[in-house]
Amino acid sequence: MQAASAKKAASAKKAASAKKAASAKKAASMKKAASEKKTASAKKAASAKKAAPAKKAPAAKKVTVAPKKATARLKGTAPARTVVHPPSGESRTALVRRARRINRELAEVYPYAHPELDFANPFQLVVATVLSAQTTDLRVNQTTPALFAKYPTPEDLAAANPEEVEEILRPCGFFRAKTKSVIGLSKALAENFGGEVPGRLEDLVKLPGVGRKTAFVVLGNAFGRPGITVDTHFQRLVRRWQWTAETDPDKIEAAVGALFPKSDWTDLSHHVIWHGRRICHARKPACGACPIAPLCPAYGEGETDPEKAKKLLKYEKGGFPGQRLNPPQAYLDAGGKPAPPLGAG
């Protein structure tokens, strides 16, 4: 009985083992088949991919701009490099950073930037600023020495014979209207402000012929109070740089003012205006010689060839005299030349 049972057990074990082996063999064979199928399918896919005509990838939009450092471009022949310009979808933080970086770069290019009207006191500055409408600062600077020599105070100019003033102001253009303005302005100063130029915006804009732009020039440069001067250069450049899309000067002033600390406003105005006069001109900006080209969305609006661009530079950047007959010492120390007096060049 015991022997029979052992035999039965051995036979059962053998059958089970055979079944297990068969099942393992089947599984292995299925795995192999699957793997072969997979390989074949992968091979097929690869071959299909190879056979398919290559689709042309869209070309990345690139813009060629001047080298990182403007100064390098100004000095000579650094090769252009390829970068993708900023804006379109630029975040507010990125805009603030870019705007401040432009101002920092310009401060390096024009460390001697200053108001380009000659003046010795607030009265001279407010008169010169009024005269600068529709003409160059150079022409005003060539005209005012004779005016201030003859009429040194608001009281003197208020009491002047208009015809004599007109004769002096003739080179400035619109000399009749300008004579009326500066005599009216001088009368208001003499009568309402004790012969002193007021140092507050609200008082300055009440003077005849004085708008916010003139008031900020006077506040910023004669009183050391921060102000943004939105003149024609400033408007053009901040729009080219996409700092704002505003077109109204007051709105531009507010929009740009919000990008900078107040303490930067006056110097920022000088940097922007200097750049507009020397390099980023209205009709032919000298992009190929521009120090801030890599930060400028309008690069390419002007001449990009470095040698041709260099010929477009004005004033000291082009090797010519500046606009002031009596520029600050820092300008002379940097190699700047004073402008010639009227009739001398």
Ligand code: SF4
């Ligand atoms: S438009 Fe040209 S010149 Fe003007 S800031 Fe841009 S790159 Fe410079």
